[in-house]
Amino acid sequence: MFLPTNKDDMNERGWEQVDFVLVTGDAYVDHHSFGTAIIGRVLESHGYKVAVLARPNYKSAEDFRRFGKPRLGFLINSGVVDSMVNNYSVFKNKRKKDEYGPGGKAGERPDRAVIVYANRAREAYKGVPIIIGGIEASLRRLGHYDYWSDSVRRSILLDSKADLLIYGMGERAIVEVADALDSGIDIKDITWIKGTCCRAKEEPADDEWIKLPDFEQIKEDKKAYAESFAIQYKNNDSVTAKGLAEKYTDTIWVLQNPPQPPLEQEELDAVYELPFENEAHPMYKESGGIPAFTEIKFSIVSSRGCFGGCSFCALTYHQGRQVRGRSKESIVEEARKLTEMKDFKGYIHDVGGPTANFRGPACQKQIKGGVCTDKDCLYPKVCPAIKANHKEYLDILKSVRSLDKVKKVFIRSGIRYDYLLADPNADRFIEELCKNHVSGTLKVAPEHIAPNVLKCMHKSSKEVFLKFSEKYKKTNDRIGKKQYLIPYLISSHPGSTMKEAVELALFLREYGFVPDQVQDFYPTPGTLATCMYYTEMDPLTKEPVYVAKTLEEKKMQRALIHFHKPENRKTAEKALIAAGRQDLISVFFPPKKKKYK
Numbered sequence: 001m002f003l004p005t006n007k008d009d010m011n012e013r014g015w016e017q018v019d020f021v022l023v024t025g026d027a028y029v030d031h032h033s034f035g036t037a038i039i040g041r042v043l044e045s046h047g048y049k050v051a052v053l054a055r056p057n058y059k060s061a062e063d064f065r066r067f068g069k070p071r072l073g074f075l076i077n078s079g080v081v082d083s084m085v086n087n088y089s090v091f092k093n094k095r096k097k098d099e100y101g102p103g104g105k106a107g108e109r110p111d112r113a114v115i116v117y118a119n120r121a122r123e124a125y126k127g128v129p130i131i132i133g134g135i136e137a138s139l140r141r142l143g144h145y146d147y148w149s150d151s152v153r154r155s156i157l158l159d160s161k162a163d164l165l166i167y168g169m170g171e172r173a174i175v176e177v178a179d180a181l182d183s184g185i186d187i188k189d190i191t192w193i194k195g196t197c198c199r200a201k202e203e204p205a206d207d208e209w210i211k212l213p214d215f216e217q218i219k220e221d222k223k224a225y226a227e228s229f230a231i232q233y234k235n236n237d238s239v240t241a242k243g244l245a246e247k248y249t250d251t252i253w254v255l256q257n258p259p260q261p262p263l264e265q266e267e268l269d270a271v272y273e274l275p276f277e278n279e280a281h282p283m284y285k286e287s288g289g290i291p292a293f294t295e296i297k298f299s300i301v302s303s304r305g306c307f308g309g310c311s312f313c314a315l316t317y318h319q320g321r322q323v324r325g326r327s328k329e330s331i332v333e334e335a336r337k338l339t340e341m342k343d344f345k346g347y348i349h350d351v352g353g354p355t356a357n358f359r360g361p362a363c364q365k366q367i368k369g370g371v372c373t374d375k376d377c378l379y380p381k382v383c384p385a386i387k388a389n390h391k392e393y394l395d396i397l398k399s400v401r402s403l404d405k406v407k408k409v410f411i412r413s414g415i416r417y418d419y420l421l422a423d424p425n426a427d428r429f430i431e432e433l434c435k436n437h438v439s440g441t442l443k444v445a446p447e448h449i450a451p452n453v454l455k456c457m458h459k460s461s462k463e464v465f466l467k468f469s470e471k472y473k474k475t476n477d478r479i480g481k482k483q484y485l486i487p488y489l490i491s492s493h494p495g496s497t498m499k500e501a502v503e504l505a506l507f508l509r510e511y512g513f514v515p516d517q518v519q520d521f522y523p524t525p526g527t528l529a530t531c532m533y534y535t536e537m538d539p540l541t542k543e544p545v546y547v548a549k550t551l552e553e554k555k556m557q558r559a560l561i562h563f564h565k566p567e568n569r570k571t572a573e574k575a576l577i578a579a580g581r582q583d584l585i586s587v588f589f590p591p592k593k594k595k596y597k
Contacts (some may be wrong), residue, residue, distance in 0.1 A: 026079035028054035030277040064124035077134025078113035102287035118160035133166035139526030177483035195260035210480035226539035239370030269330040303353035311528035352413030388422035417468035418460040456495030494532035
């Protein structure tokens with residue numbers, strides 16, 4: 001049974017009042033890939049009555065009164081994706097499709113959805129606690145650079161006028177908050193829970209708190225902004241982090257409690273085994289369903305967290321660097337249930353997570369001592385403390401593909417090949433991968449190949465990519481399969497001048513790689529690379545960083561990556577001229593040979 005979405009659903013359950021109204025900008029999909037469903041089911045498992053208000057009419061407060069006054073509060077998120085990323089392309093053009101909306105229809109989710117929804121909820125019922133969470137709130141929990149307004153904005157806790165903000169993966173925090181509210185504690189007094197941010201009228205006196213540069217400082221001074229971000233970046237682990245305090249005025253502070261510890265295996269299993277319907281709500285059937293759900297319906301989340309440390313990825317800030325994996329038994333049982341669905345056609349689309357081949361903490365030290373604050377696990381090289389091992393993951397994949405009705409198990413969430421190559425038994429994994437988990441092409445993410453850019457990305461060298469590429473090719477040759485690598489790449493990333501863009505284009509031409517997907521660097525809140533984009537310096541080293549900011553240069557760098565496309569020729573030629581490499585025009589675009597009769 002789906003969680004209630006209207007009064008009739010409440011009446012069916014015999015409810016006179018709900019405890020929480022869970023508001024989201026996404027359509028309601030009762031599946032564990034959607035945070036709304038997880039939070040709703042977790043609260044339900046603890047005895048709370050939860051209703052879902054999905055994609056509400058935000059033009060007035062009326063829709064926010066649909067279930068009546070909630071007993072304990074409104075829980076608000078913008079959806080799986082930040083609403084500004086969801087609504088606008090990197091070039092700030094309105095998107096024509098919303099993958100998380102019924103039929104993919106765009107335009108029904110407001111810009112800065114968390115702020116809009118929180119204000120409507122407050123208008124509907126004054127005095128009802130408002131708790132915000134999800135990716136949009138999590139990544140904007142303190143003062144942050146906002147690409148769309150090209151300004152430094154305040155904590156979303158203040159702009160939304162919410163009472164409390166939950167950041168990161170919120171299962172444990174939301175239950176603690178719910179229990180505190182249920183016991184009669186006023187929302188304004190719930191200030192101690194890990195993984196939350198709250199308001200305060202003065203700086204905390206405790207030595208366990210770190211004072212960040214004042215908001216007015218980071219708004220006016222890019223060096224202060226970089227300093228603040230570096231402190232936040234190094235205080236994001238549940239073992240070592242201290243609380244952070246950010247001053248706005250003499251009587252307005254935002255306090256960030258230390259993060260919640262990651263869920264351990266038994267807890268993860270319990271969450272993913274909750275009674276999800278594993279379907280989009282039937283009310284969307286006539287509009288064509290939810291496009292994003294179609295992509296992941298037959299996928300299995302096997303782990304959380306990522307120690308990859310890519311500077312352009314928000315996972316470090318949201319899920320953390322401590323990886324935890326579900327048990328083999330839990331994963332295989334979920335796969336078995338997928339095979340029983342009437343529309344299952346024999347294909348498991350993914351068994352993975354932020355990075356498919358990460359299954360647990362990077363090293364034993366992380367468990368008790370926390371992640372290192374002064375170095376990365378995989379950059380510039382794989383840390384010697386890491387004992388890469390793919391035996392368990394291979395065993396899981398083999399068990400899933402051995403199930404009745406399963407024809408093929410794919411790995412779509414990505415293989416971190418630098419970590420893979422650190423495994424003494426890497427060749428065995430690559431052979432299993434090529435034999436059983438690839439169909440024609442394998443997508444991998446070198447992102448770039450120029451040293452200056454890879455340094456800013458915190459990614460391994462092109463030599464590591466080429467080593468993996470060679471092993472992949474030889475393995476396919478040996479087993480008699482024609483399968484190819486397709487690289488994911490990012491153009492205009494901080495550190496990339498026209499020189500590096502040309503270097504990448506030459507590399508692609510030399511090795512014959514044709515990128516399937518090229519993403520212009522998108523400065524989103526919470527990433528190290530976004531801080532570089534705004535401040536034009538590396539916040540961890542204070543070294544200057546080149547940033548391509550004009551639309552013209554961004555288009556030129558992108559055109560060079562896809563130089564093989566006829567529509568990009570003029571822009572690519574212009575890029576070569578701008579880079580002072582006119583000599584390469586004939587290399588990339590050789591004159592056509594004349595045909596003689």
